[in-house]
Amino acid sequence: MTLPPAPHPPARLRAQDFILASKQSEIAGLHQLLHTGELVTAVSALVHCLQRERGLSNILLSNRASPSARQLPQAIQDTETALAALHLPLARLDRAHPQAGNLSRLFNRVAGALYALEALPAQREANRAPTASRTASMNCYSDIIARLLGVVFEAADGCGDPAISRALIAMFSVMQGKELAGQERAIGAAGFAAGEMDAAAQQQQLDLIDGQERCIQTFLTFADPASQAAWQAGPGQGNPAFERLRRILCAGRLPPGDDQVQAWFDITTARIDAMKSVEDQLAAALNACCRAALAGAQQALESQQLSLAPPDAGYTVLLAATPGGEAARYSAGELGAPLGRAILDVIQQQAQHLQQLSAELATLRASLSERQQIERAKALLMQHRGLSEPEAHKALRSLAMAQNKKLIEIAHALLAVETVLAAKEDVAR
Structure with missing residues (x-):
C-alpha cells in the first residue's frame, strides 16, 4: 500500500514578519x-x-x-x-x-x-x-x-x-x-x-x-x-x-x-x-x-526591512517574554544578539509610534464625541420645547453658566434624563 506523502511542516512564523505586517497595514x-x-x-x-x-x-x-x-x-x-x-x-x-x-x-x-x-x-x-x-x-x-x-x-x-x-x-x-x-x-x-x-x-x-x-x-x-x-x-x-x-x-x-x-x-x-x-x-x-x-511610513518600512534582514538564510532569532514595561517586554535569545537587538528596537519604535497616534486620536475623538453629544442634546430640546437650533444652543449655554458646569456636562445630563424617561415608557407599555 502506498502511503500518502507526509504533509509539509508549516513555515515558522517570525517576529519580524509581524513587525513588517504592522507597518504594511499602516501604509494600506x-x-x-x-x-x-x-x-x-x-x-x-x-x-x-x-x-x-x-x-x-x-x-x-x-x-x-x-x-x-x-x-x-x-x-x-x-x-x-x-x-x-x-x-x-x-x-x-x-x-x-x-x-x-x-x-x-x-x-x-x-x-x-x-x-x-x-x-x-x-x-x-x-x-x-x-x-x-x-x-x-x-x-x-x-x-x-x-x-x-x-x-x-x-x-x-x-x-x-x-x-x-x-x-x-x-x-x-x-x-x-x-x-x-x-x-x-x-x-x-x-x-x-x-x-x-x-x-x-x-x-x-x-x-x-x-x-x-x-x-x-x-x-x-x-x-x-x-x-x-x-x-x-x-x-x-x-x-x-x-x-x-x-x-x-x-x-x-x-x-x-x-x-x-x-x-x-x-x-x-x-x-x-x-x-x-x-x-x-x-x-x-x-x-x-x-x-x-x-x-x-514607506520610508520607515524600508528602514525596518533593512534592520530586520538576517545575515544568512539559516539564521533564527528567538524572543522570550520577560516581566516589565513595554521597553523590557522582549529579550533576544543567545543565538541572535545583533539581529535580536534590531528587532527589539523596531518593536519599541513601532509601539511608541502607535501609542502616540492612539493618544492624539483619543483627544481628537473626544472632541468629536462631545460635539455629537451636544448636538443630540440640542435636538432633544428642539423636539420637546419647540426651539430652533440656535435657541437650543443658547439654552444649553445658559444652563451651563447658571450651574457653573461645562456644556458637555449639561448635555450628558439631558441625555441621561431622556434615557430614563424612555426606559419608564417601555416599562409602562
Whole structure:
C-alpha cells in the first residue's frame, strides 16, 4: 500500500514578519486615507456648485423676471461637471478590501449622498413650473448638501491619523459654515426678490448667522496657522456693504428693485468664494498631509526591512517574554544578539509610534464625541420645547453658566434624563 506523502511542516512564523505586517497595514490605511482626502476635495467642489445653483434657483422661484436668474443654466452645468469629477475618487476607494479600519459608516454616508443626488434632475424640472415651491426646492438642495457634508464628517470621525484628522475637522467646519452662509445667501436673495422678509425668515437668518460663528470657531481651533491667516486676510475681515444688507434683511424693511437682489447675491457670493479659497487651501494641506504621512511610513518600512534582514538564510532569532514595561517586554535569545537587538528596537519604535497616534486620536475623538453629544442634546430640546437650533444652543449655554458646569456636562445630563424617561415608557407599555 502506498502511503500518502507526509504533509509539509508549516513555515515558522517570525517576529519580524509581524513587525513588517504592522507597518504594511499602516501604509494600506494611509493609501485609503489619501483616496479619502481626494474624495473630500471633490465633495467640496460639488457642494460649492450646488450652493450657487440653490441660490439662483431661489431667485428664479421668487421672481422669474429677475436678471440674476439668467445665470442658473451655467450654474447647473457647473454642478454636473463637479458631479462627474466626484466619480473618480469614489472609484478609488477600496470597497472590497477596506484596509483603513471600519469604513462601513463612510460607505453608508456615500450611498446616502448618491441616493439624494438622484432627486436633483426631478427638482430642476419641477422648478420650471410656474407653481413650483421655493421651500421644496430649498429643502431638496439643502438635504443633498447635508448628506455630502456628512461624508466629510464621517471621514474625519473615522480617520486613524491625528494630523489628517485635524485637517479633516477644520475642513468640515469651514464647509459647514460655508453651507450656512449659502443658505443665508439663498434666503436673502429670495427676500430681496420678493420685496419682503417675514418674521420666520428673519429668525431663520439670525439662526444662520449664529451657526456660522460657531462653525468658524471650531475651524479656527483645528486649522493650521496658514489657514487661520488666510481666513483672517479673506472672509474674516468683514465687509461693510455686506453687513448693511444683512441688517436690512434682519429688520425686514426691504427696498424694492432688482438692484438689491443683484447686490446681495454678488456680495454674498464673493464672501462664499473667499471661504471656498480657504477651503481649497485646507484641501491642499489635507492632501499634502496624507502624502507626507504615506511617504514617511514607506520610508520607515524600508528602514525596518533593512534592520530586520538576517545575515544568512539559516539564521533564527528567538524572543522570550520577560516581566516589565513595554521597553523590557522582549529579550533576544543567545543565538541572535545583533539581529535580536534590531528587532527589539523596531518593536519599541513601532509601539511608541502607535501609542502616540492612539493618544492624539483619543483627544481628537473626544472632541468629536462631545460635539455629537451636544448636538443630540440640542435636538432633544428642539423636539420637546419647540426651539430652533440656535435657541437650543443658547439654552444649553445658559444652563451651563447658571450651574457653573461645562456644556458637555449639561448635555450628558439631558441625555441621561431622556434615557430614563424612555426606559419608564417601555416599562409602562
